[in-house]
Amino acid sequence: MGERRRARRQRDVQEFEAFAADVAGRLLHTAALLTGAPAEHPGPAADRLLVAALAHTLSRWDRVRDDDPYDHTRQQLVLRATHAFPRWRPRTTASGSRLPWCAAGLRRKGGAARAVPAPAEAAAPGADGTGPDSEARPPRPAPPPRPRPPRPASPPPGPLHRLSPRERAVAVLLLYEEVPPAQVAARLGLSTDRVHLLVRRSVSRVLDAPPPLPEGGGAGGGRGGAEGGVAAAGRSGTRAGAR
Template sequence: MRARQASRGARRGREFEAFVAGAAGRLLHTATLLTAEAPDANPRARRLLTRALAHTYAAWGRLRGEDPYDRTRAYLALRFAHRARHRYGARGRAGPAPGSTLAHLTPRERLVLALRLYEGVAEEQTAALLGLPADRVRTLCDRATATLLHPPRPRAPEAAGAEAAGAMTRRPR
């Protein structure tokens, strides 16, 4: 009996290792897109992926034909959405990598964009996963795409300096 359990445990470990070897790179890239960190400096994305993989491993024996990649990606997305909502508020913008194009997007826009365009998840599936109407997912994706194609212009340094100088020369009343 013990030998059979040990054999099953070893097989489970090998299967999970094979899954991680094949899927971890793509999932890390997805997590990096979500956190808007630089690909070579992404500690939050790595923590997010580690949690998602740990969750999948804990449920590995109960998957029963379910795709482990889909399950891990769903947990990754939901964990990011939950954390972003508590960390930045519902409409807050993240500030991880100021030079990143994705830093101009809200966490929810990054989430929808990563799922729809990078992962290729259908609009209806994304809506169901996030608990949003399909129209809202479409709007978020369109807005995020438009922001990426036409990022907001940075404020001119001389205009900012002129405002500060003007504020200093004004006399109090």
């Protein structure tokens, strides 16, 4: 029984690795747009978003493998990017006040919290200057400060960085992922009219934003640049096998 379970688990992992290798490029473009970063430089936020969504898909691979794993992973990207994913909430005491039982110095036991005293540190002889060898041991000099490595330059913001997380989600799903408006409304808990209003407002805000100056010189703007930030910014991503 154990060998059969391990064989099935290994098969699931191999199928998931093939799926992730097939769609990771396009999903990374989607994550970059959802976080407001340019598609050419996704950044660490998009990487963390994609890793969390893929990890969620892997944990439920036996249930989503025959349905639509790409759609499930994309939905996780949207939920986490719009902060709609359920988070852990701190427990409360009998009086209703929040109880940070996982904080340092507290331990949960039987529904109540009790303070845990810190262990006493054993002092070395002569460490406080009162031992017999205190005069023979001069104080150690402080180590020189270590030079900090220079921080890498942050990538320029993407065309959607001025939008709210929900506006970015609606714009990306409609214009880049080409999801029907009714499905976008159902997944985000909005009405269809609200979805159309959000996408119109998003396009208007992107058009009104001053275009960034490229490294080579001249600035490009207009509706082509705004639509390129959503619909054409990630067209280079791989779509084969996405659905």
